[in-house]
Amino acid sequence: MLVSLFFALVGAIVGSFINVVIYRLPRILRGESINLSLPASHCPQCKTPVNIRHNIPLLGWLLLRGRCHHCKQRISPRYPLIELLVAGLFFLTIYLHGVTPQALIALLIISLLVPLFFIDLDTSLLPNRLTLPLLAIAAGSALCGYGLVSWQESLLAAATGFALPWLSDRFYRWRSGKAGMGMGDMKLFAGVGAWLGLEALFQVMLVASLLAIISALCILRRKVGETFPFGPYLVLASVIGFFCFI
Numbered sequence: 001m002l003v004s005l006f007f008a009l010v011g012a013i014v015g016s017f018i019n020v021v022i023y024r025l026p027r028i029l030r031g032e033s034i035n036l037s038l039p040a041s042h043c044p045q046c047k048t049p050v051n052i053r054h055n056i057p058l059l060g061w062l063l064l065r066g067r068c069h070h071c072k073q074r075i076s077p078r079y080p081l082i083e084l085l086v087a088g089l090f091f092l093t094i095y096l097h098g099v100t101p102q103a104l105i106a107l108l109i110i111s112l113l114v115p116l117f118f119i120d121l122d123t124s125l126l127p128n129r130l131t132l133p134l135l136a137i138a139a140g141s142a143l144c145g146y147g148l149v150s151w152q153e154s155l156l157a158a159a160t161g162f163a164l165p166w167l168s169d170r171f172y173r174w175r176s177g178k179a180g181m182g183m184g185d186m187k188l189f190a191g192v193g194a195w196l197g198l199e200a201l202f203q204v205m206l207v208a209s210l211l212a213i214i215s216a217l218c219i220l221r222r223k224v225g226e227t228f229p230f231g232p233y234l235v236l237a238s239v240i241g242f243f244c245f246i
Ligand SMILES: [Zn+2]
Pocket: 043, 044, 045, 046, 047, 048, 068, 069, 070, 071, 072, 073
């Protein structure tokens, strides 16, 4: 329990870095001259740098009562919520699996899945800089004998995770002449396959599709034919898959 709480604390700190990635990576990819560490965190409204005390995960936002201390502009509650989310996922992983190589690898993969979820939600992009490391970590750990499944299954599931969406996309393009699924989704599917194995991959595909269909039915305002990001459903299904199907 104490060890799990320690990892929750680590998760909150990782979560605050993930906030930076979610905010800055799409801007870096658009060619803005910033990187992940420079310039230092600042209020997007008045550009006043955030002081160290207010940069503490969760507590900083509470101390500020959700407003910039300089210009009183509201700071989105999404920042502390993402820190809380990552802390919770880290806690749950260690609580359920203990401090094993597989659990530590899961923490790395979760640290890539969370920014993928929010970046795809915000920008409809699944950057290679997150999907490819995820695939490399998942396949690499299986090859070293620390995977959730054997390396043979891991590689087979990675190939299946890429090939099935790719084939269905080809078919969709051939029938409709329009692009179906993005390449980012296929790379993410490959990474999730390499991580969770073949059986869990199929369950994840099913859950992700069901979640996407349900939410498409719920959001009736969305115009027909409008593209919507699939990545968030895939990430959600993968996290559910890790905690429920493994
Ligand atoms: Zn401000």
